[in-house]
Amino acid sequence: MKTLKLLAVMVLAFTFSAFTINTDGNGYKVGDIATDFSLENIDGKMVSLSDYKDAKGFIVVFTCNTCPFAVAYEDRVEALNKKYADKGYPVIAIMPNNTDVKPGDNMEAMKARAKAKGFTFPYLMDKGQKIYPQYGATKTPHIYILEKTKKGNEVKYIGAIDDNYKDASQVTEKYVENAVDALLEGKEVKVKETRAIGCSIKV
Template identity: 45%
Template sequence: MNTRIFRLIMILSILLLNQRNGWAQLAKGYNLGDAVADFQLKSVDDRSISLANYKAQKGLIVVFTSNHCPFAKVYEDRIVALDRKFSPQGYPVLAIMPNDPAAYEDDTFEQMKMRARDKAYPFSYAMDDTQVVARSFGVTRTPQVYVLNQRDGRFILEYVGAIDDNPQDPVNIQRRYVDEAVTSLLAGRPAQTPLTKPIGCAIKWK
């Protein structure tokens, strides 16, 4: 598929999603510098996942994503790459599916299990079936990323937004926002651009 056709598909997808769901308003949630409250979610390997599982890590890359969203599908390999690069350095990925599965069959827990297995996810993939976690973070899109830095036993929010600046063409990415943020934190510096606009599909709320 060439870039021109891909961009047209993306534009049409956005228009259809906006028509169906209305323009998403910025949700209230954690602010930069806030400590994130612990939570418990069920992962696709039937384990209970919480921030306590990551207490030995330097931080965490929380990615709200989904199975059905074309943007999430485009970014899937890049999310895997983030985990493979930064998990050994203490910043693993935790993927969370926040949508109401009744809206799209692709977002059911069974489909999540199949997707994680077929794509060999190296990270945990969990369902936020009550949507409490998504609301506490203030998620508006999939994919949307929250980079947490662990300090004194608390996970502090250091970055919110997009994975990079080019969902259409991974070859021509100019800014790799999440990569830059985690690299800065590993070097003991704050994220250079701590807040960016996520580009993706609107959350399907219950």
């Protein structure tokens, strides 16, 4: 009976989520308050932004294993975490794809990738794909920098990591670093939004 109930709840949750996916661009804008979440990490534990009591903010990265642009940036995402986690801006990576469509992004594959690359940041599964539509992420990689304020986690930057996906050594503008540096110094983020090509999130 218990399993039946559980099953019913799961079916309901699934059906509900199927109708709440919103991909028509009504995501966050800079200045909006971003939702918290409770998503499963590759270590099996659930992770929420509210777990990070000492954080000043977050570098939320929607990313995955299978997109070449995401892969091109994964070392740079790791470097961001190494540089900014201790300063109060940890990287929180979220894998938004439907793993039935992209099995290469399933939890086992995420674990393997994180292990192979030595990720030091949480790599979370957006199970049910409920979180990315609220943020308005459309592609991987897609970055949201949040600052912890009294109102909540305020979106301060949306876009790309930097201006050269091909070659990290040829980058002339480090959008994410510049934004986090500005926030750490209590200054206004100059470039608040950037665009880049990425892989559409698979629904």
